[in-house]
């Protein structure tokens with residue numbers, strides 16, 4: 001299940017198999033600060049197939065979050081093309097973007113981002129409200145069950161531990177059955193043991209067929225992933241299997 | 254679905270910041286309270302006054318001598334209205350059904366035994382009962398003969414009876430009116446009071462008798478008249494004016510040396526008071542809505558800033574701009590409707606308290622005023638909620654999520 005070496009053909013050419021979940025071609029993101037230009041992404045090509053579990057690594061400022069934002073349709077690239085599940089999404093209108101984002105992407109944030117006054121169940125229901133789904137309650141409850149929080153449905157975030165909160169957030173990401181889960185440093189705010197639990201949960205989801213991309217600074221977390229994409233200065237520096245870690249300086253465990 | 258979720262979320266938000274919410278909507282509370290109160294009171298008075306004017310008699314008008322103001326008035330000779338004028342009007346006014354001289358004395362003493370009371374006196378003719386809609390309840394009204402022959406008879410209002418501490422058996426007895434003996438022939442039906450003035454504190458005597466008792470009134474007779482029907486009122490008025498002007502030998506450039514008022518004109522005069530009250534109300538409402546609206550806008554802007562991350566998150570899970578817009582507009586409207594609700598409640602309370610006053614007219618809050626109150630508060634919520642809602646909707650999701 002490793003990615004083909006780049007470059008890839010247009011997605012239409014790969015019509016025989018399922019389309020890749022993600023296909024990026026020469027994606028750039030340039031921030032203009034006055035006269036200065038910051039090239040946060042500088043020609044990124046990336047293909048992620050269904051049921052891959054990809055870690056994105058790289059030093060601070062290398063463009064990991066920028067890439068995740070573009071993958072998650074929270075941001076539009078300055079240049080290049082992006083196919084999400086076979087659909088060209090590089091230049092969507094605002095509301096189209098929001099719809100695709102709601103349907104196909106599940107976000108997990110470092111800071112959980114739960115609504116404090118709502119119960120776990122209500123938090124998980126939130127994406128379903130915007131996509132107009134009928135049996136919201138049942139689906140939200142099912143997602144919470146999947147992350148092992150069947151007994152915490154009516155708890156509010158401040159009545160739960162950090163790990164539980166992140167589980168609620170993962171349930172919220174899962175509830176729409178998205179093509180892709182994007183997690184930007186999901187364990188950044190958790191202790192080691194809780195982090196392990198969350199990663200086990202991701203592994204679990206992956207085993208059930210979920211496609212996951214996660215950003216991490218921790219080499220041992222990356223090591224659990226089948227594939228590690230390293231960014232440096234907005235470019236893909238290396239892209240290969242994790243775990244085996246034929247790796248350089250960064251790994252020291 | 255989304256609407257329901259929005260309303261629930263908005264109510265939660267309002268409830269979570271209840272003190273802030275209540276303080277914010279004070280302006281709207283004031284606006285709606287004053288709308289409800291003023292509208293109800295003005296309506297109450299208008300209804301009351303038109304009832305009262307109806308009670309004065311249908312298609313009635315009043316005529317009395319009066320020196321007009323200004324230079325032109327000073328140059329007129331004696332300003333009079335005497336019996337000859339009355340006879341001329343009676344003979345020539347084809348559009349008048351009936352006419353009665355009216356000799357008003359604001360204060361006359363009535364005494365019976367050792368009790369002596371002060372009341373109003375009116376010297377009138379037999380027609381006066383119908384013109385003024387003053388039916389006799391006990392005994393009999395004046396007859397033509399009473400007037401013609403100057404009989405010393407009187408008809409009393411109920412309030413005079415109360416003051417004299419007498420019952421219906423007073424009919425047929427004699428009493429003294431300004432020192433002269435009168436026989437009581439009838440008692441008027443009760444009319445109630447207007448703005449605290451009893452309409453039943455009244456003694457009627459034949460005008461012929463009044464002219465004898467108060468000789469100075471012979472040249473200053475007032476008149477009450479009744480037109481044939483409603484459509485004839487303006488014509489009747491014109492006839493009276495032209496007859497009196499001719500009789501008083503007024504030239505075209507000279508103003509009338511008398512006044513003539515129809516019921517309609519009195520109602521119009523009162524309506525112009527209600528218009529002033531309504532204008533003042535509109536001013537108060539406008540200013541407090543502006544203040545309330547700005548308050549709502551301010552608090553919503555604060556709320557948007559406080560909840561920037563929430564907005565970012567909502568966008569990340571699929572909320573479109575219009576969803577966010579709607580969410581915050583709903584919240585602004587809920588907030589302002591809270592103000593509207595409090596205002597309506599307070600308005601009801603104040604009207605209830607106001608109508609506790611014994612001399613207050615009947616005041617009821619009209620349903621349309623309640624609707625208006627809710628309408629203007631919802632409108633304010635929308636108008637002043639748009640800017641914050643737009644601000645929220647246009648937030649960039651990434652910046653919003655990164656917001657501290």
Ligand SMILES: Nc1ncnc2c1ncn2[C@@H]1O[C@H](COP(=O)(O)OP(=O)(O)OP(=O)(O)O)[C@@H](O)[C@H]1O
Pocket residue numbers: 031032033038039040058059060061062063064065066067
């Ligand atoms: N909104 C922005 N305006 C200007 N420059 C930006 C903006 N967002 C990111 N950048 C720049 O783009 C580059 C990449 O930023 P990004 O947040 O993607 O880094 P990162 O790899 O996620 O770093 P970290 O590991 O610290 O989270 C940085 O140089 C950053 O300064």
Ligand SMILES: [Mg+2]
Pocket residue numbers: 064065066
């Ligand atoms: Mg980052």
